[in-house]
Amino acid sequence: MMKKIGVLIETENGSVKESCFGMITLASQGDAGLYALAFDSPDNRMSDTLAEYGIHTIVDLGLSGDDAGKMNPDIRARAVVAAVREFDLDGIFGLSTAEGKDLVPRVAALLDAPLVMDCVDVDIEKRIGKTSQYSGKVLADIQLTGDIVVFGIRPNAIRAVASPVQTKMVSMDQNLSSPLTLVSWDGGKEDDAAVSLSEADIIVAGGRGMKNGENFSLLFDCAEKMNAAVGASRVAVDEGWVPYALQVGQTGEKVSPSVYLACGISGSIQHFAGMKTAKMIIAVNTDENAAMIANSDYYVLGDLFEILPELIAQL
Numbered sequence: 001m002m003k004k005i006g007v008l009i010e011t012e013n014g015s016v017k018e019s020c021f022g023m024i025t026l027a028s029q030g031d032a033g034l035y036a037l038a039f040d041s042p043d044n045r046m047s048d049t050l051a052e053y054g055i056h057t058i059v060d061l062g063l064s065g066d067d068a069g070k071m072n073p074d075i076r077a078r079a080v081v082a083a084v085r086e087f088d089l090d091g092i093f094g095l096s097t098a099e100g101k102d103l104v105p106r107v108a109a110l111l112d113a114p115l116v117m118d119c120v121d122v123d124i125e126k127r128i129g130k131t132s133q134y135s136g137k138v139l140a141d142i143q144l145t146g147d148i149v150v151f152g153i154r155p156n157a158i159r160a161v162a163s164p165v166q167t168k169m170v171s172m173d174q175n176l177s178s179p180l181t182l183v184s185w186d187g188g189k190e191d192d193a194a195v196s197l198s199e200a201d202i203i204v205a206g207g208r209g210m211k212n213g214e215n216f217s218l219l220f221d222c223a224e225k226m227n228a229a230v231g232a233s234r235v236a237v238d239e240g241w242v243p244y245a246l247q248v249g250q251t252g253e254k255v256s257p258s259v260y261l262a263c264g265i266s267g268s269i270q271h272f273a274g275m276k277t278a279k280m281i282i283a284v285n286t287d288e289n290a291a292m293i294a295n296s297d298y299y300v301l302g303d304l305f306e307i308l309p310e311l312i313a314q315l
C-alpha cells in the first residue's frame with residue numbers, strides 16, 4: 001500500500017486542468033495522503049479546487065523563477081524528485097498528456113523507479129497499473145515492485161468525484177531555475193484556438209470519407225460550436241489533409257472523451273486502438289456494415305456532407 005502519493009498538477013491559463021481531477025480521484029483510494037506537486041505558485045482558487053477533490057497537502061515546488069527554468073522538463077523532474085525525498089512519497093501520479101509524457105518518465109528515471117504510462121486504472125493496494133497493449137486488444141495489469149512507483153494516467157479515463165478535505169500549503173525553495181541541464185527552453189508556441197486532443201471531452205473526427213482537407217472545415221466548425229477537438233484517421237493524415245498531431249489510433253493519440261463523433265471513418269482495429277475507451281461513440285457513415293457503426297452507441301446512416309452542415313446549423 002502506498003502511504004503518500006504525489007500528484008503532478010498540470011495547469012492551463014492559471015487553472016488546474018480538468019483531467020487532473022480524475023487522476024486525483026484515482027489516487028485517493030484507501031487512506032493515502034495526497035500531495036499535489038505544483039509547478040506554478042498555487043493561488044487560493046487553485047488550492048480550493050484541489051482541496052475539493054481530496055488533496056491534503058499542496059506543495060509549491062518553488063519554481064517561480066523565469067519561464068526557461070519553470071518549463072524545462074529536466075528541471076521540473078529534479079524538483080519533483082526533491083519533493084519525493086522531502087516528503088517521503090512512495091507513489092507518483094502524472095498525466096499521459098504531451099506535457100506529462102515529457103516529464104513523468106524523467107521522474108521515474110531519476111528515481112530509478114518502475115513506471116507504467118497511459119493507465120486507464122490503478123489498483124493502489126496491489127500497485128497495479130491497467131494499460132492497453134497490442135493495439136488495444138488486451139488490457140494488461142502491470143504490477144510494479146520497488147520502494148517508489150510511478151503511474152502516468154490517461155486523461156479523462158477516470159471520472160472525477162469530489163471529496164472535500166482540509167488542505168495545507170507548503171513551499172519548497174529549490175533554486176533550480178538556472179538551466180544547468182541538457183535541455184534548454186526556447187519558448188512555447190500554443191495554438192490558442194485548439195482544444196487539446198488527448199484531453200478533450202468531445203472529439204469530432206474525420207477519415208477518408210471527408211474526401212479532402214478543405215472539407216475538414218466542416219469538422220472544425222462543428223468542433224468550435226461544441227468546444228470539441230478535431231481528430232482524424234491515419235488515411236486523412238497520410239493524405240496530408242490534416243497534421244499528424246490530429247491522428248487517433250494505434251500510431252496516434254489515445255483518447256478517452258465523453259463523446260467521439262466519427263465521420264467517414266470505417267473503424268479499423270488500428271483506429272479503435274486509440275478511441276475504444278470513449279464513453280460514447282457516434283458514427284456517421286454511408287455503409288451500414290462499417291465496423292464503426294457496429295461498435296457505436298448511436299449512428300447516423302447517411303452522407304456526412306448532408307449531416308454535418310445540418311448538425312452545424314442546429315448547433
Ligand SMILES: Cc1cc2nc3c(=O)[nH]c(=O)nc-3n(C[C@H](O)[C@H](O)[C@H](O)COP(=O)(O)OP(=O)(O)OC[C@H]3O[C@@H](n4cnc5c(N)ncnc54)[C@H](O)[C@@H]3O)c2cc1C
Nearest residue numbers: 207208209233234249250251264265266270285286287304
Ligand atoms: C501498423 C499500422 C498502424 C496504423 N495506425 C493507425 C492509426 O493510428 N490510426 C488510424 O486511423 N489508422 C491506422 N492505421 C490504418 C488503418 O488500418 C486504416 O487503414 C485506417 O484507419 C482507415 O481510415 P478510414 O477509416 O479513414 O478510411 P476507410 O477505411 O477507407 O473508411 C472510410 C469510411 O468512410 C465512409 N464514407 C465514405 N464516404 C462517406 C460519406 N460521404 N459520408 C459518410 N461516410 C462516408 C465509408 O463508408 C468508410 O466506412 C494503421 C495501419 C497499420 C498497418
